[in-house]
Amino acid sequence: xxxxxxxxxxxxxxxxxxxxxxxxxxxxxxxxxxxxxxxxxxxxxxxxxxxxxxxxxxxxxxxxxxxxxxxxxxxxxxxxxxxxxxxxxxxxxxxxxxxxxxxxxxxxxxxxxxxxxxxxxxxxxxxxxxxxxxxxxxxxxxxxxxxxxxxxxxxxxxxxxxxxxxxxxxxxxxxxxxxxxxxxxxxxxxxxx
Amino acid sequence: xxxxxxxxxxxxxxxxxxxxxxxxxxxxxxxxxxxxxxxxxxxxxxxxxxxxxxxxxxxxxxxxxxxxxxxxxxxxxxxxxxxxxxxxxxxxxxxxxxxxxxxxxxxxxxxxxxxxxxxxxxxxxxxxxxxxxxxxxxxxxxxxxxxxxxxxxx
Numbered sequence: 100x101x102x103x104x105x106x107x108x109x110x111x112x113x114x115x116x117x118x119x120x121x122x123x124x125x126x127x128x129x130x131x132x133x134x135x136x137x138x139x140x141x142x143x144x145x146x147x148x149x150x151x152x153x154x155x156x157x158x159x160x161x162x163x164x165x166x167x168x169x170x171x172x173x174x175x176x177x178x179x180x181x182x183x184x185x186x187x188x189x190x191x192x193x194x195x196x197x198x199x200x201x202x203x204x205x206x207x208x209x210x211x212x213x214x215x216x217x218x219x220x221x222x223x224x225x226x227x228x229x230x231x232x233x234x235x236x237x238x239x240x241x242x243x244x245x246x247x248x249x250x251x252x253x254x255x256x257x258x259x260x261x262x263x264x265x266x267x268x269x270x271x272x273x274x275x276x277x278x279x280x281x282x283x284x285x286x287x288x289x290x291x292x
Numbered sequence: 293x294x295x296x297x298x299x300x301x302x303x304x305x306x307x308x309x310x311x312x313x314x315x316x317x318x319x320x321x322x323x324x325x326x327x328x329x330x331x332x333x334x335x336x337x338x339x340x341x342x343x344x345x346x347x348x349x350x351x352x353x354x355x356x357x358x359x360x361x362x363x364x365x366x367x368x369x370x371x372x373x374x375x376x377x378x379x380x381x382x383x384x385x386x387x388x389x390x391x392x393x394x395x396x397x398x399x400x401x402x403x404x405x406x407x408x409x410x411x412x413x414x415x416x417x418x419x420x421x422x423x424x425x426x427x428x429x430x431x432x433x434x435x436x437x438x439x440x441x442x443x444x445x446x
Contacts, residue, residue: 109307114296118307130309137316137323139330139364147338164331171327171364175320178313185310237294278302281294 103267106274108243112185116196118244119271132232132247136174142167145249152251152258158229170249173228177292195240203233203268203289232292233264235272237281242290245271319367327364329373329384334362336380351375 107120109127118129126134135141146153146163154160161169184196231250234242245267248260255261268289275281316323337347348358351372360366361376377384 108299108303109305110300110303111307111309113300117299117303118309120304127307127309130307130312133309133313133316137327137365139327139334140359140362143331143334143338164335167331168328171324175316179317182310182313182317237299238296241294241296241299243299275294278298279295280299280302287294 103270106271111244112196115240116185116242116244119246119267119274121267127244128246129232129244133174133178136170136230136249139167139171142170149249149251149258155251157251157253158227170230173230177228177230196242197240199292200234200236200242200290201292203291230292231264233268234290234292235268235275236288236290237275243271243275247292322367323364326361326366326368329368329376330362330364332382332384333376333380336382337362340380342380347376347379350379 103121105122107123107127108117109120109129110116111118111127111129116129118127120127143163146166150163153163153166180199184199229249229251230247232244232247234244236242246264248264250261252258252261255265272281272287275287276283281287333347336342337344344358344362345355348355352375353372357366361368361372373384
């Protein structure tokens with residue numbers, strides 16, 4: 100279990116997208132994710148550590164060299180979409196964060212129900228990417244990024260680095276309650292890209 | 293309702309992400325080359341069980357420089373690439389053309405064409421049938437050579 104003792108919030112897109120910076124590192128989680136996903140040394144070490152998952156067949160049998168390049172290309176593509184959203188603003192429905200984020204859990208009790216056309220994307224894996232960005236949605240189009248991961252397995256429960264992300268979501272939710280940004284009764288959604 | 297005003301108030305400022313993201317997009321083309329080289333260098337180091345420090349000494353650069361290279365974020369010079377190639381005994385800027393693959397494809401296609409012809413011709417085959425098979429075979433061979441030329445141009 101990691102020790103997250105200090106939380107700060109940085110702004111990515113005002114009124115729309117924020118990220119948590121843990122333990123005064125000087126870098127928020129959103130920035131960290133894209134730094135790591137463009138860092139060959141980081142990715143090589145990650146895939147070497149998770150070689151069994153990588154080659155177990157969930158995404159097919161993939162060589163480490165190919166996995167690194169695939170991750171970098173997917174991150175560039177995702178980053179491109181996020182830049183467009185950041186620059187066009189949330190007024191444009193086609194370029195809002197809601198088109199990217201999907202609920203982590205299927206829930207009836209949601210701030211903003213996911214439109215039918217998005218459900219297929221959310222659960223049908225039209226785009227089979229292993230990159231995940233985790234966030235808490237506190238309003239219809241306002242998200243706070245808590246972390247992210249490369250998810251090579253079907254579920255989050257049996258891998259330490261993914262369990263760690265679930266823990267961060269809970270901790271940040273409590274932080275937001277402590278800071279009076281949301282209250283205990285607020286409905287918030289745990290989301291993922 | 294969430295208190296967005298409070299959220300903006302406690303925010304410590306703008307994330308560095310947007311500037312770095314734009315930089316990555318602008319430099320995408322050369323970063324792509326740098327990343328592919330970094331992958332090859334890292335995998336070779338692992339295979340050879342060679343430390344980064346050792347590589348730095350071999351090519352006469354600082355360990356910090358090697359660190360940048362293996363992250364795939366360095367705009368490498370041809371001189372540095374050549375030094376890395378010599379130190380690791382690998383080719384880091386492979387040509388996209390692979391003649392060996394072209395030859396292999398040709399053999400596969402050639403076999404594919406010959407099979408139906410060889411089993412069809414028997415001692416009972418008439419002269420007319422043989423002529424027909426020969427035309428068919430020649431026709432197929434023409435297709436093979438055409439495909440081979442196209443493939444070679446790709």
